[in-house]
Amino acid sequence: MRFVLIAAALLFALPAHAQGVQQTKGNFEDKFRQLDEVLPDANTYRTAGGAPGHEYWQQKVDYKITAQLDETKRRITARATVTYTNNSPDALPWLWMQLDQNIFKKDSMSELTDAFGGPGRRGPKVTLGTGSEPTKLSMEELRRQQAMADNEYGYDITAVTGVGGVKLPHTIVGTLMRIDLPGPLAPGETTQFEIEWAFNIVEEDAINARSGYENFPDDPKKGGNDIFLVAQWFPRMVVYSDYEGWHNKEFLGRGEFTLEFGDYDVEMTVPSDHIVASTGTLQNPDAVLTAAQRQRLETAKNAAEPVFVVTPQEAAAAEAGNPKGTKTWKFAATNVRDFAWASSRKFMWDAMGVKQPGAENETVLAMSFWPKEGGDLWRKYSTTAVAHTLKVYSRFSFDYPYPTAQSVNGPVGGMEYPMITFNGPRTILNKDGSRTYSLATKVGMVGVVIHEIGHIYFPMTVNSDERQWTWMDEGINSFLDSVAGYEWDPNMPWSRSIPRDMVSYMISSDQQPIMTQSDSITNLGSNAYGKPAAALHLLRDTIIGRERFDFAFKEYARRWKFKRPTPADFFRTMEEASGTDLDWFWRGWFYTTDHVDISLDSIYRLKMDSKNPDIDLPRRRQEREDEPGLVGTGLNKQQGLPIWVLENPGVTDFYDKNDEFTVTPKDRKSYTEFLDGLLPWERAAFDRAVKEDANYYVLSFSNKGGLVMPIILGLTFADGKTEKMMIPAEIWRRNAKEVAKLLVFPKGKELVQVVVDPEWETGDADIENNNYPRRIIPSRVEAFKDEASKARLSRDLMGEAAGAEPEKKRK
Amino acid sequence: MSLRRLLIALALLLAPVGVGSALAHQQKIAISTVSLNSRTGMIEIAHQVPLHDAEHALRAQGITAPDIIGSAKSREAFARYVTKRFLLEVNGTAVEPSYVGSEIDGGSLWVYQEVLAPADGKAGLRFDSQILTDVWARQENRVNIGGGTHPETFIFKAGDAPREALLAR
Numbered sequence: 001m002r003f004v005l006i007a008a009a010l011l012f013a014l015p016a017h018a019q020g021v022q023q024t025k026g027n028f029e030d031k032f033r034q035l036d037e038v039l040p041d042a043n044t045y046r047t048a049g050g051a052p053g054h055e056y057w058q059q060k061v062d063y064k065i066t067a068q069l070d071e072t073k074r075r076i077t078a079r080a081t082v083t084y085t086n087n088s089p090d091a092l093p094w095l096w097m098q099l100d101q102n103i104f105k106k107d108s109m110s111e112l113t114d115a116f117g118g119p120g121r122r123g124p125k126v127t128l129g130t131g132s133e134p135t136k137l138s139m140e141e142l143r144r145q146q147a148m149a150d151n152e153y154g155y156d157i158t159a160v161t162g163v164g165g166v167k168l169p170h171t172i173v174g175t176l177m178r179i180d181l182p183g184p185l186a187p188g189e190t191t192q193f194e195i196e197w198a199f200n201i202v203e204e205d206a207i208n209a210r211s212g213y214e215n216f217p218d219d220p221k222k223g224g225n226d227i228f229l230v231a232q233w234f235p236r237m238v239v240y241s242d243y244e245g246w247h248n249k250e251f252l253g254r255g256e257f258t259l260e261f262g263d264y265d266v267e268m269t270v271p272s273d274h275i276v277a278s279t280g281t282l283q284n285p286d287a288v289l290t291a292a293q294r295q296r297l298e299t300a301k302n303a304a305e306p307v308f309v310v311t312p313q314e315a316a317a318a319e320a321g322n323p324k325g326t327k328t329w330k331f332a333a334t335n336v337r338d339f340a341w342a343s344s345r346k347f348m349w350d351a352m353g354v355k356q357p358g359a360e361n362e363t364v365l366a367m368s369f370w371p372k373e374g375g376d377l378w379r380k381y382s383t384t385a386v387a388h389t390l391k392v393y394s395r396f397s398f399d400y401p402y403p404t405a406q407s408v409n410g411p412v413g414g415m416e417y418p419m420i421t422f423n424g425p426r427t428i429l430n431k432d433g434s435r436t437y438s439l440a441t442k443v444g445m446v447g448v449v450i451h452e453i454g455h456i457y458f459p460m461t462v463n464s465d466e467r468q469w470t471w472m473d474e475g476i477n478s479f480l481d482s483v484a485g486y487e488w489d490p491n492m493p494w495s496r497s498i499p500r501d502m503v504s505y506m507i508s509s510d511q512q513p514i515m516t517q518s519d520s521i522t523n524l525g526s527n528a529y530g531k532p533a534a535a536l537h538l539l540r541d542t543i544i545g546r547e548r549f550d551f552a553f554k555e556y557a558r559r560w561k562f563k564r565p566t567p568a569d570f571f572r573t574m575e576e577a578s579g580t581d582l583d584w585f586w587r588g589w590f591y592t593t594d595h596v597d598i599s600l601d602s603i604y605r606l607k608m609d610s611k612n613p614d615i616d617l618p619r620r621r622q623e624r625e626d627e628p629g630l631v632g633t634g635l636n637k638q639q640g641l642p643i644w645v646l647e648n649p650g651v652t653d654f655y656d657k658n659d660e661f662t663v664t665p666k667d668r669k670s671y672t673e674f675l676d677g678l679l680p681w682e683r684a685a686f687d688r689a690v691k692e693d694a695n696y697y698v699l700s701f702s703n704k705g706g707l708v709m710p711i712i713l714g715l716t717f718a719d720g721k722t723e724k725m726m727i728p729a730e731i732w733r734r735n736a737k738e739v740a741k742l743l744v745f746p747k748g749k750e751l752v753q754v755v756v757d758p759e760w761e762t763g764d765a766d767i768e769n770n771n772y773p774r775r776i777i778p779s780r781v782e783a784f785k786d787e788a789s790k791a792r793l794s795r796d797l798m799g800e801a802a803g804a805e806p807e808k809k810r811k
Numbered sequence: 812m813s814l815r816r817l818l819i820a821l822a823l824l825l826a827p828v829g830v831g832s833a834l835a836h837q838q839k840i841a842i843s844t845v846s847l848n849s850r851t852g853m854i855e856i857a858h859q860v861p862l863h864d865a866e867h868a869l870r871a872q873g874i875t876a877p878d879i880i881g882s883a884k885s886r887e888a889f890a891r892y893v894t895k896r897f898l899l900e901v902n903g904t905a906v907e908p909s910y911v912g913s914e915i916d917g918g919s920l921w922v923y924q925e926v927l928a929p930a931d932g933k934a935g936l937r938f939d940s941q942i943l944t945d946v947w948a949r950q951e952n953r954v955n956i957g958g959g960t961h962p963e964t965f966i967f968k969a970g971d972a973p974r975e976a977l978l979a980r
Binding site: 510779780 | 839840842844846848850855859861862863865866877878879881885911912914915916917918919921923925948949951953955958959960961962963964965966
């Protein structure tokens, strides 16, 4: 046999198994190096398998809050009794609270450190082409700057008192506040204190705060009406955890929240004609809803489709009228990590029961609240999208753990809180009074509701640390929202979340690894949403497979339901529960900025020599004859040059009748000796190989992108048949730059074409080098030109079809 | 400088909105790839913009009922907008690449442009991607120079000055 496998790579392998291990000779890079040297050590709080340890603990914080909404002043005034239970093994001399509203103070760290465009890149310097363009550039900033100048934002903390009304010393540090306790809070002990505060609600469209008010000046009521979305609205406890102690990380606006679970009793006093949507369940429907509304709410619990609780007519009447004093709405919520609410007289409200047989909450009320500006887009798709989300996400994790799941329309594009989400898409008002919306708005609407409701699972229940690791909720949630999206309608263009969508980001030279602290990331959407979602799709559909991936993912969700996981817990659980070593995958996708680009560089075809001269020599003669003739002798012939042997036909010898491939007795003798020299097992193997006369191919690959990936091969044979084959990523373990692989096919099964990643599963950045033989891959522009005549996606606009003309200046 | 222009210039020196939110549908990123196609002798530009962002841009342009998926007209309007916001000089001369077309692929709108490359295949580029920076102060654009898998990436935010790079065959 004369095929030689490329084996030089094997010489480079060196062990790398301890922290501080360094490759000090050669250029070997171990892409499969154990991740344990990067991950924190396991302990009694978190196991090496990624589960909560036998001494896992977390703090508990319960709140009783009374709040007043001053609609005219757009101001919240509130008071809370906070009950803090120290489940940690540590005595705590003080408590820290988060004062998120303080980010809007003029001297906040966020305001002072926002480097506009970076050093030396200030001001409107866009001078190329259309010099007048920068005028439009700054309108958003202008509006914000004016809002900041005209208003005093941030918390007014008016009292912090302990038992018996004793004033507790407190120190405000930006968005954090330390409260000094009279004495250390011992492990297992509970303390209680009261806090009073007030703040001016920001205008969301000006400040972009994840919450705030929105004014509708065109409403019939004088001065218009507001929608209030109230969140980050009370001093929330800073997390004290086993892995970081107090999480004293200033709120800079990007990295979201890290919070403790607890029980809430909240009373909010609002204008009497407002409808309130809130985290929790309504405790006093008799006091705030009409008898008819209460009856409709009951009906909704068993309805197959959404039922109006507050009808469009009731909302229209409220919108045109005036309040008669105030009403107090009371809500209670158990085991939530946060609490948010919304209030407006503009809201209509629908509800539908989603059944979860056997679950703690067998009937979940999926509900939506929206103003007339939401129109049919909301009536048809909000509550139904909530219900769809619960079905898909529960399949991947656990039964929805709360009694309500709500979608509220207001000025926030999309934001999540326990049991309640804020979602922005709306209809367009036409001059004839009709309301229409585009297909992209519809996709956006369904997509954002799925995404934000999905957040009630991650991170509202699987309570990851958003401030540091955005990907743990946004990446996991983007993965699941696209799963739910494709299960809603596979033909809709859902948000970018699969590997092929991320190529242009992943090849860019300026980016950060996913495991970067949230506030330091550029292009958070690609880094913390799209790329981790693509990685998880790749794990599920290509590397692990759906059954084991879904099992492991569900186990992660189950283990960390109502607990606080870290990245290590996710990585370890996915490995342990799927039975797959994924250290290489986490390393590559989450700890580096490599991309996927595997090149198929060459294919050598090898034939088995039978050693039998009567078989091999004629075959070689045929091979020689199949080779192209010499160009020179062809030209000689064309020139009519005389050939000596043809001109002297009488002069011949043995060599004129026998070529170099003539079989001689010596050849046959040597063949017999070869056979006789084989051991019995060698003879059997040899005879079988000769008889089978298989096709041998050596495929050489190089890894140009850096990420090691399974090598997925699309094989096409001479008979036109195709096969898909997957070589696990571990083929790269000894040489992550170049590998060769021997493929064997039976006689008659000849390979004519091979394509790496034929279905574009891995996000391979260069398709051209995936093909053997090479093919010219048109650029995107060229490919588009070829297909341009097909006139894709030319569906009619709903409004255009009805001949409607949009109203330009009204919502 | 008029008072209005002065105000605007001042505003640009102030901090832009530093707050993000968990938006599923506004990614606030546009990735433009500028590459040289030696087969056609053209500089090709492919802009990848999240669909919903594109529709917001049209609304900000005063188009009140854009339909980026359904309407070729809306896509062309956005392409015209992109052409205005993506500024390009080749070897010291401002150029206006022609609009080739646009298509939807995954959750992205792709807008294609092209312009004739210099005959020697060496193009000194000066460019600025201000796509959508007039809609969101937080918009962060990437320009990948080079068509292969190791492009040079430039990041642009609102008001950033043009950058330069050499695009060679």
